[in-house]
Amino acid sequence: MEKLLSIQNLRKSYGQHEVLKGVELKIEKGEILGFVGGNGAGKTTTLNCITGLVEQDSGKIMINNVPKSQSLDYKKQFYFIPDTIHVFPNIAAYDWIHFVLKLYEKTDDEKLQSFINIFDMEKSIYKPIGTYSYGMLHKMALITAFTISPPILIMDEPLNGLDPLAVVAFKKCMKEYVENGGTVFFSTHLLDVAEKICQSISFLKDGKIVLHERVENLLVDGSLETIFMEKQANEG
Numbered sequence: 001m002e003k004l005l006s007i008q009n010l011r012k013s014y015g016q017h018e019v020l021k022g023v024e025l026k027i028e029k030g031e032i033l034g035f036v037g038g039n040g041a042g043k044t045t046t047l048n049c050i051t052g053l054v055e056q057d058s059g060k061i062m063i064n065n066v067p068k069s070q071s072l073d074y075k076k077q078f079y080f081i082p083d084t085i086h087v088f089p090n091i092a093a094y095d096w097i098h099f100v101l102k103l104y105e106k107t108d109d110e111k112l113q114s115f116i117n118i119f120d121m122e123k124s125i126y127k128p129i130g131t132y133s134y135g136m137l138h139k140m141a142l143i144t145a146f147t148i149s150p151p152i153l154i155m156d157e158p159l160n161g162l163d164p165l166a167v168v169a170f171k172k173c174m175k176e177y178v179e180n181g182g183t184v185f186f187s188t189h190l191l192d193v194a195e196k197i198c199q200s201i202s203f204l205k206d207g208k209i210v211l212h213e214r215v216e217n218l219l220v221d222g223s224l225e226t227i228f229m230e231k232q233a234n235e236g
């Protein structure tokens with residue numbers, strides 16, 4: 001299988017606190033990979049290193065054969081939805097989305113409108129972002145992401161704050177995106193959801209990946225919840 005994202009020996013410390021101690025990860029093209037681990041394990045730090053919000057101390061990261069050092073080209077390979085979305089509050093969501101689409105050279109109004117409809121945002125898309133709830137901000141980011149349809153979509157706990165209708169829309173859009181050649185990497189604590197929508201799971205503990213396996217192989221030994229509990233308790 002073709003590797004879409006690869007991470008070699010990723011290390012990151014905050015002061016004396018060594019958070020990432022040599023993370024190794026490969027994501028195949030067309031895969032939905034769930035990133036799990038306890039609170040403070042370093043999932044967000046890993047995603048921030050991949051997406052350039054944080055500079056790693058060492059390690060090599062490539063997306064679609066483009067190294068992170070090739071900044072502009074590299075940034076066009078992914079779209080990142082962080083857990084906390086910071087955008088200028090006075091801009092209308094529609095204008096902000098257009099601005100981002102231009103950066104990615106992906107201005108397709110028809111496609112954009114279809115995702116606005118799918119996420120039920122027709123009435124609020126022209127309102128200032130500062131008036132948005134947490135869930136609405138995430139819907140705006142998902143509309144942007146699926147309209148851009150980059151080689152890989154990276155998300156930090158994307159299901160947080162979504163109402164049940166938005167969760168259904170999210171799953172539908174993600175399925176279509178992957179069927180059309182997209183790849184997804186997202187962190188989550190919702191193991192029952194991960195079990196249903198991910199092809200593979202990576203488990204981060206003590207600064208390293210302690211498990212990377214296809215979901216169908218993991219489920220032979222029980223639910224993801226059981227496996228999570230065992231890994232959290234046993235592995236060093």
Ligand SMILES: Nc1ncnc2c1ncn2[C@@H]1O[C@H](COP(=O)(O)OP(=O)(O)OP(=O)(O)O)[C@@H](O)[C@H]1O
Nearest residue numbers: 014015017019037038039040041042043044045046
């Ligand atoms: N900017 C920072 N400065 C200092 N320490 C930080 C910083 N960001 C994160 N950390 C620490 O790094 C560790 C990993 O944090 P991170 O947010 O990456 O974990 P996580 O796996 O995403 O956690 P959660 O599941 O709770 O969201 C934690 O101990 C956290 O306190």
